Amino acid sequence: MTDERPLIELERKIAGGDFQSAGDVSSELKRILQQVGFPPPFSRRVVIAAYEAEMNVVIHAWRGIFRAWIFPNRVHIEVDDEGPGIPDLELAFQEGYSTAPPHIREMGFGAGYGLSNMKKCSDRLEIDTRVGEGTKVIMDFFLNPS
Amino acid sequence: MEVFHSVFLDEEKCKGCTHCIRRCPTEAIRVKGGKARIDEERCTDCGECIRTCPNHAKYAQTDSLEALQEFRYTIALPAPAFYAQFKFTIPLGKVLNGLLRLGFNEVFEVARGAEILAAEIVRFLQRRDLVLPVISSACPAVVRLVEVKFPSLLDNLLPLDSPLGVAAKIARLGALKKGYRPEEVGVFFITPCPAKVTEARQSGKGLGRIDGAISMASIYARLVSELHLVEDIPDLQIAGFKGIGWARSGGEQESLGEGEYMAVDGIHNVISVFEKIEVGELKGVVYCEAQACVGGCVGGVLAVQNPFIAKVNVNHLMKKYSVFRPWSEEEMETWRRAGVFARERVYEAKEVMKLDRDFQKAMEKYQRIEHLLERLPGLDCGACGSPTCRALAEDVVQGKAEEIDCPFLLRDNMLELAKEIYALASKVPQTMSGKRREDIGGSNSGPCATS
Numbered sequence: 001m002t003d004e005r006p007l008i009e010l011e012r013k014i015a016g017g018d019f020q021s022a023g024d025v026s027s028e029l030k031r032i033l034q035q036v037g038f039p040p041p042f043s044r045r046v047v048i049a050a051y052e053a054e055m056n057v058v059i060h061a062w063r064g065i066f067r068a069w070i071f072p073n074r075v076h077i078e079v080d081d082e083g084p085g086i087p088d089l090e091l092a093f094q095e096g097y098s099t100a101p102p103h104i105r106e107m108g109f110g111a112g113y114g115l116s117n118m119k120k121c122s123d124r125l126e127i128d129t130r131v132g133e134g135t136k137v138i139m140d141f142f143l144n145p146s
Numbered sequence: 147m148e149v150f151h152s153v154f155l156d157e158e159k160c161k162g163c164t165h166c167i168r169r170c171p172t173e174a175i176r177v178k179g180g181k182a183r184i185d186e187e188r189c190t191d192c193g194e195c196i197r198t199c200p201n202h203a204k205y206a207q208t209d210s211l212e213a214l215q216e217f218r219y220t221i222a223l224p225a226p227a228f229y230a231q232f233k234f235t236i237p238l239g240k241v242l243n244g245l246l247r248l249g250f251n252e253v254f255e256v257a258r259g260a261e262i263l264a265a266e267i268v269r270f271l272q273r274r275d276l277v278l279p280v281i282s283s284a285c286p287a288v289v290r291l292v293e294v295k296f297p298s299l300l301d302n303l304l305p306l307d308s309p310l311g312v313a314a315k316i317a318r319l320g321a322l323k324k325g326y327r328p329e330e331v332g333v334f335f336i337t338p339c340p341a342k343v344t345e346a347r348q349s350g351k352g353l354g355r356i357d358g359a360i361s362m363a364s365i366y367a368r369l370v371s372e373l374h375l376v377e378d379i380p381d382l383q384i385a386g387f388k389g390i391g392w393a394r395s396g397g398e399q400e401s402l403g404e405g406e407y408m409a410v411d412g413i414h415n416v417i418s419v420f421e422k423i424e425v426g427e428l429k430g431v432v433y434c435e436a437q438a439c440v441g442g443c444v445g446g447v448l449a450v451q452n453p454f455i456a457k458v459n460v461n462h463l464m465k466k467y468s469v470f471r472p473w474s475e476e477e478m479e480t481w482r483r484a485g486v487f488a489r490e491r492v493y494e495a496k497e498v499m500k501l502d503r504d505f506q507k508a509m510e511k512y513q514r515i516e517h518l519l520e521r522l523p524g525l526d527c528g529a530c531g532s533p534t535c536r537a538l539a540e541d542v543v544q545g546k547a548e549e550i551d552c553p554f555l556l557r558d559n560m561l562e563l564a565k566e567i568y569a570l571a572s573k574v575p576q577t578m579s580g581k582r583r584e585d586i587g588g589s590n591s592g593p594c595a596t597s
Contacts, residue, residue: 007506007509007510008513021354026425030424034500035498036512037503042302047424048424048425048426051425051427145303
């Protein structure tokens with residue numbers, strides 16, 4: 001993080017397996033971006049990536065914390081979870097690959113596009129994962145990518 | 147841009163109850179000075195407030211049949227949902243002839259426009275550069291909802307005109323071909339809803355001009371008593387099951403044939419589906435039919451028949467008129483060149499959700515809203531005249547309301563004030579020290595007992 005102060009900070013807890021509130025955090029983030037006045041295409045890619053990150057916690061992890069920092073020209077997101085971690089990160093980046101159990105996939109979640117989608121939508125993606133401990137997803141979105 | 151609307155308030159009937167503000171999908175209504183006020187920028191003309199108002203204070207402003215007299219040649223464009231207002235045993239040739247009896251020179255079925263449009267949609271969906279899912283542009287309230295609330299989905303909107311627009315243009319072309327001058331031809335839509343009235347008012351001056359929108363309910367009232375006197379002219383009825391089906395939810399996607407299509411109806415359901423589209427959850431769906439009214443157009447607020455019974459009528463009519471009368475590829479090409487399928491108005495983000503034009507100021511306003519929200523009760527009771535506590539906080543920050551419009555905050559403030567008054571009153575002037583403490587029943591500290 002730089003010295004520049006974010007204008008809005010958002011911190012929300014996410015509970016693993018809580019499909020009822022799944023998506024609430026990204027909805028809140030969407031509303032903020034819209035009200036503040038980010039261009040719709042920018043907001044859309046931030047929200048898609050945020051939603052994927054949020055859903056990953058709901059589907060795979062036990063609990064997590066979603067943090068977003070909104071700057072005038074960029075958005076920084078960190079999603080930290082306690083969960084099983086990702087054993088093979090490279091494999092997880094492949095479109096269509098999923099570790100979601102069958103009952104989750106039957107519900108239409110965990111189609112295996114999460115990580116690749118996050119990569120597509122963000123300008124910088126960093127994943128720090130430890131098997132059996134958890135995963136940390138860090139994403140940056142720049143309004144005018146240099 | 148000029149903003150036209152067709153939902154209005156009858157001030158005398160409005161009691162200032164807050165039913166409508168909670169139901170409005172774009173939070174466009176506030177109760178101010180005891181009356182509901184509609185914010186035109188936000189209003190999508192969906193008609194939810196008309197439906198929900200217990201005092202019938204909201205109404206749709208439509209045109210009357212008198213407007214026909216301004217034109218030499220008039221064409222009625224009945225909505226597919228209009229057919230469903232009558233019992234399915236009544237032949238459509240009778241219903242359409244009934245319109246002629248009311249003074250129209252010609253009828254052109256919007257259901258026919260829908261059939262023709264469906265063919266063009268199928269062609270459009272074969273393009274490779276589509277932003278999926280393509281969202282139907284048939285329901286003007288949905289189009290406006292995207293413009294107001296889902297600007298990131300503007301590219302998903304089908305860039306083709308609605309069945310009404312297509313029908314109006316083909317009908318007008320026909321009249322011009324007969325030799326009438328453009329200003330002599332009056333095209334009138336028999337509308338199921340206020341959103342379509344607005345669409346008609348925004349239709350411009352060109353080929354797609356719609357000269358008036360007459361309420362389905364008022365036409366029904368005129369027709370129902372004399373329909374038994376009207377002769378059935380089967381030839382008036384051209385549209386088949388594909389077009390008639392557009393009267394209710396699901397008919398549009400059915401008319402496109404096989405494919406990965408979906409249908410959603412009811413504006414609040416539409417919102418929940420659009421939220422899913424925004425986060426990329428509707429993968430694999432190519433076309434999304436979306437209608438603001440539950441049940442589709444048969445659920446419009448200007449319909450007479452119960453929408454579920456109307457749906458039964460539609461299903462019967464679809465069986466009864468299970469024909470498909472094709473048109474030639476040359477005709478299609480002529481219509482295309484004439485701009486029959488092109489939208490006259492481009493989609494634009496309304497950006498009414500933005501807190502400020504200035505980014506920095508918008509951020510500051512957001513923070514002030516969050517700050518104020520912490521002090522509001524979070525009951526979303528509507529007693530302040532805003533639909534939710536968040537909406538009140540936004541209104542306060544935008545200078546449109548005051549904190550103490552919230553009765554809970556007002557009470558808190560009064561309590562604080564009472565405490566201050568009490569504290570002040572408890573202070574004894576130096577000259578009175580020791581003399582009056584008990585008179586005001588005040589604090590138990592002080593020198594009164596000892597001196």
